[in-house]
Amino acid sequence: MSQFFIGIDGGGTGSRAVVADQNGIVLGRGTSGAANIVTDPEQSTRHILEAVEAAFKAAQLDISLYAQSTAILGLAGANIASARDAILANMPFAHSDIVSDGLIALQGALGDQDGTVVILGTGSAYITRTGDHISWRGGWGFQLSDLGSGARLGRSLLQEVLLSYDRIAPSSPLTEHVMAQFGNEPAQLVEFSKTARPSAYAAFAPDIFNYADQGDPVALSVIQQATGDIAQTLRVLIAEGTNKISMLGGLAPLYQKYLPAEQQALIVPPQAEALDGALQLALKKFR
Amino acid sequence: MSQFFIGIDGGGTGSRAVVADQNGIVLGRGTSGAANIVTDPEQSTRHILEAVEAAFKAAQLDISLYAQSTAILGLAGANIASARDAILANMPFAHSDIVSDGLIALQGALGDQDGTVVILGTGSAYITRTGDHISWRGGWGFQLSDLGSGARLGRSLLQEVLLSYDRIAPSSPLTEHVMAQFGNEPAQLVEFSKTARPSAYAAFAPDIFNYADQGDPVALSVIQQATGDIAQTLRVLIAEGTNKISMLGGLAPLYQKYLPAEQQALIVPPQAEALDGALQLALKKFR
Incomplete structure (x- = not known):
């Protein structure tokens, strides 16, 4: 079972990440540059991972704990399967999933x-x-x-x-x-x-x-x-x-x-x- | 004084020319390809001259009579000075002028x-x-x-x-x-x-x-x-x-x-x- 839970919000204006424990208590947050996964998947992957690394650093967690972490990435362009797959292939977490930027906005604004x-x-x-x-x-x-x-x-x-x-x-x-x-x-x-x-x-x-x-x-x-x-x-x-x-x-x-x-x-x-x-x-x- | 008067209508769908005498009696008409003077002045020049040549041929006039002819060219893109000048420089007539395609349409539709x-x-x-x-x-x-x-x-x-x-x-x-x-x-x-x-x-x-x-x-x-x-x-x-x-x-x-x-x-x-x-x-x- 995962010990750490990661939320990621990536788009044209930047990438942001948050890591929390099993109780949903936020341990750290981090940011990095843009994630335009359709036009530049490599740079997007780098920025997403930089944001997560910064969040882990703020939480004083070692990145070896990625293996005990799961992540949801909310990304503009998530509906383009090829772009989504290129990002997912490079995520180092135990489990990762990509959803649209709109869906994480909905969840944030209205909860359930x-x-x-x-x-x-x-x-x-x-x-x-x-x-x-x-x-x-x-x-x-x-x-x-x-x-x-x-x-x-x-x-x-x-x-x-x-x-x-x-x-x-x-x-x-x-x-x-x-x-x-x-x-x-x-x-x-x-x-x-x-x-x-x-x-x-x-x-x-x-x-x-x-x-x-x-x-x-x-x-x-x-x-x-x-x-x-x-x-x-x-x-x-x-x-x-x-x-x-x-x-x-x-x-x-x-x-x-x-x-x-x-x-x-x-x-x-x-x-x-x-x-x-x-x-x-x-x-x-x-x- | 000019002996022959040439009207030219050039645009994206083709070039057409008509030649008339001093009394405005139409002597011949001719057509050729597109005249996109902004994007392709060389091809436009060629097509315009081909249309005039065809009109002169239909009128059984020799092209040496260009020197006694005057022309009005109604062309899409006539408001772009550089495009207009590139065409005018290659007109072999005694006098030539370029006006907009809209102006010749107005003149044709309503006369004076x-x-x-x-x-x-x-x-x-x-x-x-x-x-x-x-x-x-x-x-x-x-x-x-x-x-x-x-x-x-x-x-x-x-x-x-x-x-x-x-x-x-x-x-x-x-x-x-x-x-x-x-x-x-x-x-x-x-x-x-x-x-x-x-x-x-x-x-x-x-x-x-x-x-x-x-x-x-x-x-x-x-x-x-x-x-x-x-x-x-x-x-x-x-x-x-x-x-x-x-x-x-x-x-x-x-x-x-x-x-x-x-x-x-x-x-x-x-x-x-x-x-x-x-x-x-x-x-x-x-x-």
Whole structure:
């Protein structure tokens, strides 16, 4: 039987690990660099193991105890079997399993309770637990999905900026601010759009919420449209039985006040972080 | 003074040329391959000259008469100065000038009349003549603009297809048809979206209009949203004085019945093709 239980949270912004004993008492935590398992499995493996090593060091445990440890890794890209297998093959623990980053977020936010986590960052996704059943909605990426995400907000804003430049739609302090960022040259905006990644579009999201707070009509309109998309999905989930909603991601606190009151009433704060969710899953699965 | 007047229409689907005498009587026409002057100026030059050569041959004119000819070239990408200059440097005529493909379309469709041409194909754009003044609206590309274009219609449809797969929005015969094209695997749709060019999205447009004719609710909703975008721009142009609208491009005849009645009432059929517009401009400028 395992003596030590490891939770790992790895993604584009870094890798984090936590080690706990059989009672779930946290003994140490550690961090390292990014884990993009689809694009760079070798570096991801190295960073994941560095984070675990740092956690063991903080816990004053020798890494020879890996053989008496079990781990749950919550990783972006876990649905790609080849990427998952490449990581698993190099894990030195007695048992390891890889689950999605969304699942550890759900477990952290809601524990074992039924409910939905709404992730609103650069992308967006909805993960719902109903007993043993986990269902996913959205999260199919920037071009066709991720409604309400920072990337989609940014793209909608830039569309409005060009419409206002063409005098088809009204301009506003926000559209003028953005136009100035592109040297008041629509061609520069077009150039940007040819190569911009979702994160580049999402970089406009904080400004959108800031200007909306000052009453900017274009900012408010872009947010209201996006909120309508989020509310549409939540309505379906609520009709299916969701009665707890936990909102995660950088945009979650900004969106909250725009949601319909009956949806806001179901929002609960997350109980714990995704990393703790990974640890909980390790304890549930291997203890 | 020039004896012969040449109109040229060059773009991604081919190059066409027409030669006429001083009275504007067409003497011959010719065609050749694509002219993508931004990406391949050398091949474009070759194809343009081949089309003119074919027109001269059809007119039984010797190419030594190039020295007594003047040409207007209407080319996609004419707004890129470097591309334009590379073509102009290799034109063997007494005088040549390059204008946009949109301008020759406007001239062909409306002649010297005031009014607007609406181009609805893979992309979309609005070109308006008010006396000597030409104004452009839209046409800033697929990501942020080209509202109502085939590419935007296709992208909107695929978004609805994923929402229906997630059971957030209703499915329909059209969404099921598209889902089947992707093996009923949303991951295949996501893969498509990572690299799809505007033309790949636009390839869904004919199906959207066909299914709409059969009452498909998703097809109708996607078209109605796009028509709303088109009508928004037309409302502004009409308020500014446009009282003639000529609709061009592959989707133009399909959209017409969905426009508001008061906008449909302003639609006039195009008088002539873009190639004839180029010839008219050559006669106007050089005769």
